[in-house]
Amino acid sequence: MAEVLVYVDHVDGAVRKPTLELLTLARRIGEPVAVALGAGADATAAVLAEHGAVKVLTADAPEFTEYLVVPKVDALQAAYEAVSPAAVLVPSSAEGKEIAARLAVRIGSGIITDAIDLEAGDEGPVATQSAFAASFTTKSRVSKGTPVITVKPNSAPVEAAPAAGAVEALAVTFGALATGTKVTARTARESTGRPELTEAAIVVSGGRGVNGAENFHIIEELADSLGAAVGASRAAVDAGWYPHSNQVGQTGKSVSPQLYIASGISGAIQHRAGMQTSKTIVAINKDAEAPIFDLVDYGVVGDLFAVVPQLTGEIQARKG
Amino acid sequence: MSLRIVVCVKYVPDATGDRQFTEDLTVNRDDVDGLLSELDEYAVEQALQIAEEADDAEITVLTVGPEDAKDALRKALSMGADKAIHVEDDDLHGSDVMGTSLVLAKAIEKAGYDLVITGMASTDGTMGVLPAILAERLGVPQVTLLSEVKVEDGTVTGRRDGDTASEQLEASLPALVSVTDQSGEARYPSFKGIMAAKKKPVESWDLEELEIEADEVGLEGSWTVVDAAAQRPARTAGTIVKDEGEGGKQLAEFLAGQKFI
Ligand SMILES: Cc1cc2nc3c(=O)[nH]c(=O)nc-3n(C[C@H](O)[C@H](O)[C@H](O)COP(=O)(O)OP(=O)(O)OC[C@H]3O[C@@H](n4cnc5c(N)ncnc54)[C@H](O)[C@@H]3O)c2cc1C
Numbered sequence: 274m275a276e277v278l279v280y281v282d283h284v285d286g287a288v289r290k291p292t293l294e295l296l297t298l299a300r301r302i303g304e305p306v307a308v309a310l311g312a313g314a315d316a317t318a319a320v321l322a323e324h325g326a327v328k329v330l331t332a333d334a335p336e337f338t339e340y341l342v343v344p345k346v347d348a349l350q351a352a353y354e355a356v357s358p359a360a361v362l363v364p365s366s367a368e369g370k371e372i373a374a375r376l377a378v379r380i381g382s383g384i385i386t387d388a389i390d391l392e393a394g395d396e397g398p399v400a401t402q403s404a405f406a407a408s409f410t411t412k413s414r415v416s417k418g419t420p421v422i423t424v425k426p427n428s429a430p431v432e433a434a435p436a437a438g439a440v441e442a443l444a445v446t447f448g449a450l451a452t453g454t455k456v457t458a459r460t461a462r463e464s465t466g467r468p469e470l471t472e473a474a475i476v477v478s479g480g481r482g483v484n485g486a487e488n489f490h491i492i493e494e495l496a497d498s499l500g501a502a503v504g505a506s507r508a509a510v511d512a513g514w515y516p517h518s519n520q521v522g523q524t525g526k527s528v529s530p531q532l533y534i535a536s537g538i539s540g541a542i543q544h545r546a547g548m549q550t551s552k553t554i555v556a557i558n559k560d561a562e563a564p565i566f567d568l569v570d571y572g573v574v575g576d577l578f579a580v581v582p583q584l585t586g587e588i589q590a591r592k593g
Numbered sequence: 594m595s596l597r598i599v600v601c602v603k604y605v606p607d608a609t610g611d612r613q614f615t616e617d618l619t620v621n622r623d624d625v626d627g628l629l630s631e632l633d634e635y636a637v638e639q640a641l642q643i644a645e646e647a648d649d650a651e652i653t654v655l656t657v658g659p660e661d662a663k664d665a666l667r668k669a670l671s672m673g674a675d676k677a678i679h680v681e682d683d684d685l686h687g688s689d690v691m692g693t694s695l696v697l698a699k700a701i702e703k704a705g706y707d708l709v710i711t712g713m714a715s716t717d718g719t720m721g722v723l724p725a726i727l728a729e730r731l732g733v734p735q736v737t738l739l740s741e742v743k744v745e746d747g748t749v750t751g752r753r754d755g756d757t758a759s760e761q762l763e764a765s766l767p768a769l770v771s772v773t774d775q776s777g778e779a780r781y782p783s784f785k786g787i788m789a790a791k792k793k794p795v796e797s798w799d800l801e802e803l804e805i806e807a808d809e810v811g812l813e814g815s816w817t818v819v820d821a822a823a824q825r826p827a828r829t830a831g832t833i834v835k836d837e838g839e840g841g842k843q844l845a846e847f848l849a850g851q852k853f854i
Pocket residue numbers: 479480481482483505506507508509520521522523524525526536537538539540541542543544547557558559560563575576577578631632716774
């Protein structure tokens with residue numbers, strides 16, 4: 274059976290959920306071979322094996338943290354040359370997309386980004402993508418070289434599928450471009466203790482209607498009552514009420530949770546682009562004409578300062 | 594010595610219009626008004642600021658696109674760029690990111706550059722991978738997704754706010770930079786700027802001039818194929834209630850019914 278390379282997104286050995294989803298998709302096409310780079314790479318093997326990795330290729334070097342993107346491309350290319358896979362799958366993070374793109378041009382392959390589903394096809398893997406702020410769904414495939422495909426979070430279930438997951442050291446030689454862009458300082462984002470926005474099953478977002486940083490606790494309390502992640506519209510982010518890392522939309526994160534709750538958000542096309550594929554959508558907005566109501570499964574026309582706290586109280590009461 | 598900046602700008606269908614695909618499954622560019630991608634205005638803005646700081650700089654804006662794409666160049670010129678290059682050729686229709694990046698790379702090399710600046714993503718294709726591919730093709734450092742950028746003494750520095758960390762980056766020129774919409778509001782063209790833009794040079798290049806064969810680009814030369822495009826079924830109309838004092842409770846009831854509570 275053909276092998277499929279899966280690029281592992283992990284933080285010091287803790288594998289992030291989108292990578293496990295990739296393993297599910299990779300098994301539809303062939304046998305997953307994982308590539309884990311940097312500090313803690315070896316520690317990823319156990320969980321990768323549990324989810325179907327037949328092999329885990331690992332490499333660690335200071336270059337991976339000291340320079341931007343290119344050292345990882347060199348390593349993924351080394352893995353590609355060692356394995357000759359039928360496809361290369363990479364999580365659709367900002368960095369993942371850049372790594373995948375550079376690999377694709379190097380190996381003379383077409384690239385598909387932001388797939389939301391993947392199936393085996395007669396002429397190679399077929400990717401489903403969303404287009405035009407998710408108002409269209411397309412099916413595409415790579416017609417030249419080895420398909421390189423990046424996949425969005427929440428595109429497939431995480432499934433247990435125990436495999437060998439034998440760790441093998443990957444030999445990497447860095448090219449001249451690897452040290453081109455130096456990372457001179459790095460500040461890790463502080464953890465809020467809430468789920469990761471792109472991975473969360475429920476996202477609760479606030480917009481301009483929240484009317485001030487000091488009011489965002491209303492949104493956070495609702496989120497916490499549901500174990501949800503907190504999102505924000507660009508209007509709320511631009512006003513400085515909430516960090517940009519929480520922005521949902523075209524130039525923020527794209528989310529596809531089971532449940533999306535928008536409060537005080539009008540539903541501009543650029544916001545919809547990042548949340549339209551959510552399974553269930555709920556909105557609270559005092560303007561009955563707000564475009565967000567075109568998307569909702571359930572909408573409340575009303576003042577969020579009354580509706581949201583009441584909702585939070587009711588959820589807490591029901592949970593006991 | 595003069596700092597030569599090339600800014601890549603894309604002409605895109607207006608995102609607030611009713612965007613569609615054509616029969617050959619390429620983006621329909623006829624039925625929706627086009628404009629300079631808003632995300633590329635940020636690239637033009639940063640180029641202008643970098644040029645203002647430098648002793649001597651020249652900004653060239655570059656686009657690959659149909660005849661109408663000249664509008665995007667005019668807008669960038671009226672913001673303050675010095676000159677423009679329009680790569681246009683019938684054989685370019687349907688190019689994917691590999692084709693477009695090949696053309697841009699050849700055009701940038703022909704124009705001559707110290708610094709290439711792009712937007713973070715196009716608002717129609719939204720792949721966001723062209724900058725990285727361009728850096729790979731040009732063989733220069735990629736300093737991408739910057740929310741802050743500075744050029745001094747042949748060095749570009751900037752801040753990249755990533756998923757897990759915020760990073761400070763540094764590279765020597767020549768380099769490729771992409772900027773996000775967090776990099777600072779783009780200026781509006783002034784009346785004077787709009788008038789001046791009319792006199793600024795716009796060069797037109799075709800594939801032959803760039804020594805690119807027709808089969809390397811366009812639909813034929815594309816390394817990916819779109820087999821189908823379907824409009825997403827409209828979401829079934831939901832329940833909308835007006836809050837009469839019980840809105841939060843009604844919403845809780847709905848969520849409980851859907852097993853979210
Ligand atoms: C290139 C580009 C990229 C963009 N990227 C993004 C992006 O990634 N994400 C994004 O979100 N936007 C993005 N935008 C901006 C987008 O166009 C909108 O401006 C933005 O989404 C508006 O945010 P909002 O809905 O919070 O604000 P508004 O549109 O001002 O809406 C606020 C809503 O709150 C309601 N409201 C006010 N007070 C209350 C109250 N007390 N109770 C209940 N409801 C209330 C109002 O009725 C209104 O509907 C982008 C724009 C461009 C041009």
